[in-house]
Amino acid sequence: TVLPLGGDITKATFTISTWFKKMHYGGWRTLTRGSNRHHHFMGNQNNNDFGVYANNNGNFRNAGFQIPAALSANSWHHFAGVSNATTNQSKLYLDGVYKGTADRATGDNIYAIGNYQGGGQRFAEYLDDFRVYGVALTDNDIAAIAAGDIDNAVPSILHTLSALKGPTGFTATGLPTGLSVNSSGLISGVTTAIGDHNVTITASNLAGTSTPQVLALSIRPNVPVIGDVNSSNVGGTSAGTNFKLI
Incomplete structure (x- = not known):
């Protein structure tokens, strides 16, 4: 693979x-x-x-x-x-x-x-x-x-479409903003359009264009990670922790 x-x-x-x-x-x-x-x-x-x-x-x-x-x-x-x-x-x-x-x-x-x-x-x-x-x-x-700055690190999408009978091009209508498809069927790019998207896909060759198919594309946000954990007041019956979600 x-x-x-x-x-x-x-x-x-x-x-x-x-x-x-x-x-x-x-x-x-x-x-x-x-x-x-x-x-x-x-x-x-x-x-x-x-x-x-x-x-x-x-x-x-x-x-x-x-x-x-x-x-x-x-x-x-x-x-x-x-x-x-x-x-x-x-x-x-x-x-x-x-x-x-x-x-x-x-x-x-x-x-x-x-x-x-x-x-x-x-x-x-x-x-x-x-x-x-x-x-x-x-x-x-x-x-x-x-630097571990997940807020500012860029998430990206990489997905490849496939088709039978020697496709020479693909179209993808309804892609989230920031994504595109190339002639090889590679969907790539960066998007902040969180949610579910129905994308209409076609493939083509010299004989014509395929029947459209719908690709269900889900864009999910990153799961929060706890960072900068610093314990204080340790040794009593409780401990205080300062943290941030990134």
């Missing part, structure tokens, strides 16, 4: 975000890999350089920064990569800070997470809160995610 990213095998627009600890060293470090090609974001086998690996399109493309071996030995750190099909570039971030740009975008699906599917290229011993966004997040978005 693969996660489609839209675009084509050469490039797509998406963002990957994850926390990691105890990064592997001594070889390639693959965060995600496609089913046919492309180690989307990875560390070089010969040093600590990070970038993307565009198979048959330049291979390893250095983003111009390194992650030192000792950095994550005893602590968690945040990594993010943004592939942009329009600019044909990939931006990489560490702990919410932009670090460099590789001169290739990457695509077009995710088949393996945390290692190459053939093994031997573990990214890190631990991964947590792994996310894929169907859009190119901004510097501010990445910084908000790394």
